[in-house]
Amino acid sequence: MEFAMENGLTLEQNTLINELTQGMELAKQLRAHLNPTSSNESRELLLQKILSSYEKALLILKWSGSVGNPQSVAPVTGLPESSVSGDGSPQSDDFDRGFKDHLEQSDVSKKRKLMPTWTDHVRVCSENGLEGPMEDGYSWRKYGQKDILGAKYPRSYYRCTYRSTQNCWATKQVQRSDDDPTVFEITYKGKHTCSQNHHTSPLEKQQLKQSNNGNSHQQPPPENLLFNLRTNLRVSTEDLNNKEVASNFTFPHSASFKWMNGENQNLGFSSLVNDHTLGSYSPSFISPATSETNYYSVPPFRMNNMVHNFQHSESEIISATTSATNSPIGELDFSIDLDPNFPFNSPGFFN
């Protein structure tokens, strides 16, 4: 169900703004911590939070991009799973799955397929004691676990905690990597329509429990240890890249992106990356006055470019599930969209 996006800011836009603003603030804090007296831990913590913020922002953006798309664009992508106009459907999402009605059931399944999907690869770092929210900052409720064929570890299924209360249908699957047990593949499906403020505490609990239940395969779970050391989930940059590539399939060529102000959007990112004077922009970010949302044909969103630049360090880990369906076409599409003006190639993006 699409919540009123007609006027003003949507929930996700607000969340996006919040994340970016927060990221900026954190970056400023980090800058303040660059003096030698500051501890590495605090820097790492800030860094982690910044990454988390942008991670979230990216996820939201991907969604928005696909949502703003006219359906016509979707088929071109060749990525059935993520090429979506989730909001394009006139049907409502209100259907409760509990209803076994056939019609609803089929509708739901259709919707399922249309749900945007992307995968993150998250690595657990035991090294630094970073208390941090789970990478996505949302609170999830586990609703299932399955042994997956050929997979060493079971897959866990989560849905948004506020599914019932706020009609939020976002879900995610967590699958521990076969070869690198410190890596978790997290596949997200659907967007969050809830307005949860990310609190750390419940999340950590959840993660702990999640880590505990892998016992069906009796292995000395290092994950317990790792999680107990404070879950520090680091999104590796390469994975981010992959994710971005995948997401690009979602809104190819001229994806129209719904945003309140194109300038701001660019300012936000470029300034954050290039400038060290970040603060000044944040007020302009919030312009709720514009009740009418404008559609900007966003050529390549700046983030995409950035990611693209990172990318020539070929992708190692690509999500098997989602990107299996990906075709090289997407990459072509992608590079075509490359913005030559794109200023920052610095690999030390977050340094």
Added chain:
DNA sequence: CTCATTTGACCATT
């Protein structure tokens, strides 16, 4: 008590 997780059963899709 409420709320989250566990876990086998059930369902849909292939």
Added chain:
DNA sequence: AATGGTCAAATGAG
């Protein structure tokens, strides 16, 4: 029929 995804009753935690 096999597999992956979800439901929901039982169980556990607070």
